Amino acid sequence: MWRDLAPVGRSATSGGYFRQPWASAETELRSWFAEECAARGFTVETDGIGNQVAWWSPESASGPGVLTGSHLDSVLDGGAYDGPLGVASALAAIDVLRDRGFAPDRPVGIGVFVEEEGSRFGRACLGSRLVTGATTWAEARELRDRDGVFLGDAVADAGLDPSAGLLSLERVGTFVELHVEQGRDLVDRDLAVGLASEIWPHGRWRFDFAGQANHAGTTRMEDRHDPMLTYAMTALAASKQARLAGQRATFGRISVEPNGTNAVPSLVTAWLDARASSDDALASLVGEIGRQAGDRAGRDGTALTVTAESVSGSVAFDPELAARLALLGDWPIIPTQAGHDAGILSDAGIPTAMVFVRNPTGISHSPDEHADTADCLAGVEALADVLAELAGP
Numbered sequence: 589m590w591r592d593l594a595p596v597g598r599s600a601t602s603g604g605y606f607r608q609p610w611a612s613a614e615t616e617l618r619s620w621f622a623e624e625c626a627a628r629g630f631t632v633e634t635d636g637i638g639n640q641v642a643w644w645s646p647e648s649a650s651g652p653g654v655l656t657g658s659h660l661d662s663v664l665d666g667g668a669y670d671g672p673l674g675v676a677s678a679l680a681a682i683d684v685l686r687d688r689g690f691a692p693d694r695p696v697g698i699g700v701f702v703e704e705e706g707s708r709f710g711r712a713c714l715g716s717r718l719v720t721g722a723t724t725w726a727e728a729r730e731l732r733d734r735d736g737v738f739l740g741d742a743v744a745d746a747g748l749d750p751s752a753g754l755l756s757l758e759r760v761g762t763f764v765e766l767h768v769e770q771g772r773d774l775v776d777r778d779l780a781v782g783l784a785s786e787i788w789p790h791g792r793w794r795f796d797f798a799g800q801a802n803h804a805g806t807t808r809m810e811d812r813h814d815p816m817l818t819y820a821m822t823a824l825a826a827s828k829q830a831r832l833a834g835q836r837a838t839f840g841r842i843s844v845e846p847n848g849t850n851a852v853p854s855l856v857t858a859w860l861d862a863r864a865s866s867d868d869a870l871a872s873l874v875g876e877i878g879r880q881a882g883d884r885a886g887r888d889g890t891a892l893t894v895t896a897e898s899v900s901g902s903v904a905f906d907p908e909l910a911a912r913l914a915l916l917g918d919w920p921i922i923p924t925q926a927g928h929d930a931g932i933l934s935d936a937g938i939p940t941a942m943v944f945v946r947n948p949t950g951i952s953h954s955p956d957e958h959a960d961t962a963d964c965l966a967g968v969e970a971l972a973d974v975l976a977e978l979a980g981p
């Protein structure tokens with residue numbers, strides 16, 4: 589099944605993936621998932637925005653279910669594993685349980701959430717946020733992508749009908765998301781599999797630096813109000829501040845107006861992704877970056893506006909659940925700085941755990957993201973053990 593998935597949305601030049609939500613690759617992936625489920629005799633329910641769920645619910649099963657799964661969308665030029673590994677492993681883990689002759693006491697579901705990365709509309713975990721009510725449809729449908737397309741229109745253009753409603757999590761007693769590790773903790777420990785303890789608080793802030801467009805040749809250097817300089821100094825300050833504080837700050841997206849070589853720009857918009865080990869540390873990191881950017885804007889004669897686009901507080905996964913599952917494989921329980929749908933479901937009060945699979949370089953959100961086949965198979969066995977523990981007698 590991995591072979592069928594591999595070419596979808598793959599760039600011939602970089603080898604990375606462009607699987608943006610409500611665009612053709614993602615629509616193809618939704619069909620792929622429905623076919624994989626149908627081949628196993630499961631009926632897929634697709635909600636009004638494209639979230640999907642399928643339940644394995646033989647006669648032996650009743651009561652609240654165990655949901656596993658992840659997402660199929662990617663960042664721009666992303667890796668093969670972030671998201672799809674959790675969905676493919678969920679299908680494979682159920683195959684393993686059936687091969688073992690396991691009869692679940694509780695239904696086991698596979699879920700796929702849309703726009704996890706926020707790569708098109710800027711809001712991470714949008715599908716799971718809508719399903720849990722953390723974000724409202726009225727707010728989401730007004731979001732625009734880089735081409736100005738409203739989210740509501742993108743969903744309709746993908747052949748979906750938001751008025752059909754959203755997935756219900758009523759049947760979900762527990763959620764477990766398997767994910768490729770996006771750091772080097774497991775490599776350092778020489779282990780193939782681990783569990784998550786917490787997700788660092790993180791968020792996205794839009795910095796608009798407004799200046800004065802002017803001629804690149806005739807404008808004296810001392811007469812300029814150049815927002816590119818304010819932005820450049822802000823990016824350096826953010827990196828220095830994060831390093832000093834042991835936190836993370838990244839400007840990975842920028843737009844420049846009018847974007848001409850021979851003109852001082854009029855406007856630079858840059859998006860800060862910041863992450864820290866506590867909510868207070870995150871607030872102080874972003875506050876300090878904003879303060880330094882404001883000081884610099886004052887000196888450059890530019891104007892700064894900072895807008896918080898999405899902020900996720902710290903997530904502590906159910907510690908008793910993690911401790912219970914860790915006994916199955918003597919797995920370490922480690923923190924992560926990456927956001928996940930699992931964090932959103934945990935915030936909604938669903939006991940939630942995550943299984944991480946070793947990534948030999950730690951590289952992620954890049955075409956170079958990797959996991960060895962043997963580790964992926966170890967992840968499937970681990971997930972099968974976890975599902976058997978949670979859905980078993």
Ligand code: GLV
Pocket residue numbers: 704705712925926927928
């Ligand atoms: C999503 O993967 C994120 O943490 O940015």
Ligand code: MN
Pocket residue numbers: 663670705953
């Ligand atoms: Mn990701």
Ligand code: MN
Pocket residue numbers: 659670671704767928
């Ligand atoms: Mn992911």
Ligand code: MN
Pocket residue numbers: 704705926927928929
């Ligand atoms: Mn993520």
